[in-house]
């Protein structure tokens with residue numbers, strides 16, 4: 001849980017508190033299933049008094065273990081997230097249901113950081129932009145080897161039919 005005391009910055013109109021953390025994934029309630037982070041998560045940012053709200057502005061950086069969606073190779077990549085969130089007093093009127101709130105001068109930014117980092121994670125990652133993937137016929141990694149399989153963008157069902165006709 002990452003909690004910040006904001007009693008001081010609330011007293012000043014332009015009050016701002018800066019912070020810098022090296023966090024274990026579990027401090028953000030992140031399990032390896034959520035995001036397989038390698039090492040610690042770097043967080044740097046500030047919480048500022050924005051009048052009715054507190055403004056969180058943070059940059060996060062983490063190394064994440066990924067698997068290439070084309071060649072299935074495991075690799076590590078740095079992921080970066082920028083978080084801009086508002087925190088409202090818990091008794092504020094007319095705020096959205098899922099808005100972040102705080103109480104008693106303590107702001108818990110755990111969820112905002114966690115969600116921010118998960119949000120930038122791509123659904124499918126590539127080991128490199130032009131990864132050539134695996135041959136759908138023999139399974140060879142086309143980045144390191146080549147084969148003579150016929151894979152000219154043929155529909156796999158058509159390819160199966162062609163194999164049958166050959167016999």
Ligand SMILES: [Zn+2]
Nearest residue numbers: 068071127131
């Ligand atoms: Zn790849």
Ligand SMILES: [Zn+2]
Nearest residue numbers: 135138147149
């Ligand atoms: Zn092949």
